[in-house]
Amino acid sequence: AQSVTQLDSQVPVFEEAPVELRCNYSSSVSVYLFWYVQYPNQGLQLLLKYLSGSTLVESINGFEAEFNKSQTSFHLRKPSVHISDTAEYFCAVAGRTDKLIFGTGTRLQVFP
């Protein structure tokens, strides 16, 4: 069975600073990995995904994540955050089954 661990429940950061949200997964089979973002009182939106190919994936709003098979990680990074990036971020994994399993989420709080 797959599982996801997000080590940081909250990450406070100042605007324009870099940020890394950590995600580790556990799986005995090949996996697909995702990052979702949830703004207050909204549903989840797909930020980026790794299915195969290049291990570095990017989103349209400056986030990137790198699949590291040896470390079973899929950390999310952004070199310079904005106030509007304040949200809850969820890492998720899908394996051989159709299930998408989520981590517990990381609350990113960007301060001016």
Next chain:
Amino acid sequence: DAGVIQSPRHEVTEMGQEVTLRCKPISGHDYLFWYRQTMMRGLELLIYFNNNVPIDDSGMPEDRFSAKMPNASFSTLKIQPSEPRDSAVYFCASRMGRNYGYTFGSGTRLTVV
């Protein structure tokens, strides 16, 4: 496309009452998932369907919960009788095939008093 549509957005009900949550997936999507989100347990997969057939309901917490998908454009999640611990945000998501492009609805915030 209007995306995944859930109704109602908010539901407040008394303990013991029946609650029905509704979901309309994106047209053409053949997978449908129901999730529950709480502060304590995060996002939990309750059940999912493929081509209207329930595939895995191992996440359904109790027999009080049931889900149906009578056709490709509609699904319901029913709780009968409801209890205060069922209070949560319930999300529906749909997906087309194996491209893993899940699309989530805006959720139904359920409060059982």
